[in-house]
Amino acid sequence: MSRRPSPNREAPRGKTRRAPVAPAGLGADGLAAWKWVWAPSHPWITERHRGLVERYCRLRDVADGLFRQIDTDGIMSTGSQKQLRTNPALAQLKNLSTELRLCETELGLTPAAESKTAPTPAGAFADTPRARAKARRPDDTLVTLLDDHRRRDA
Numbered sequence: 001m002s003r004r005p006s007p008n009r010e011a012p013r014g015k016t017r018r019a020p021v022a023p024a025g026l027g028a029d030g031l032a033a034w035k036w037v038w039a040p041s042h043p044w045i046t047e048r049h050r051g052l053v054e055r056y057c058r059l060r061d062v063a064d065g066l067f068r069q070i071d072t073d074g075i076m077s078t079g080s081q082k083q084l085r086t087n088p089a090l091a092q093l094k095n096l097s098t099e100l101r102l103c104e105t106e107l108g109l110t111p112a113a114e115s116k117t118a119p120t121p122a123g124a125f126a127d128t129p130r131a132r133a134k135a136r137r138p139d140d141t142l143v144t145l146l147d148d149h150r151r152r153d154a
Contacts (some may be wrong), residue, residue, distance in 0.1 A: 020047070023054050029064035030057040044108055056103040059096060066093045067120065 018093045019038030022031055034057045037045060045053065066089045079085045 020050065022057075026057055027061040027064060030061035033057045033060045037109065042107075042109070049107060052103060052107060056100065056107065057102065059100050063093065063096050063100065064098065 007152075021033055022034045026034060034053065037053050037056065069089045070087055070093070073087055073089070075087055075090065077087045078082050104110050108114050108116070
């Protein structure tokens with residue numbers, strides 16, 4: 001049975017990467033999402049995720065268009081029998097938000113998903129009680145034994 005990768009591994013160090021060229025046809029919101037997803041703060045997103053990232057950015061553009069339509073037309077619209085009904089764009093936006101959430105989770109862009117898949121920044125665990133105890137007493141046998149025991153179990 002495979003194990004989930006440890007969430008406390010350090011982020012890879014080295015030169016910062018540049019975002020790949022954005023696909024043609026992305027709107028302003030999609031381009032902003034493209035730059036944000038490929039930012040150095042998301043080192044686990046690689047070239048193999050490109051298709052999913054493109055889908056996510058295009059969905060963000062569609063959501064932006066739906067929000068603008070709702071802003072223009074209002075939440076309520078007039079039906080064929082002159083009755084008030086909710087704007088049909090709201091139903092589309094609801095379905096689209098589910099797709100966006102699934103893409104964000106798959107890419108590890110939500111805080112919960114990020115904590116499961118993402119490496120932590122270097123030194124993120126330097127201010128834990130164990131690290132402070134080890135700094136005060138680097139030769140403490142008990143702390144060393146506990147650390148060795150936990151490494152074996154991991």
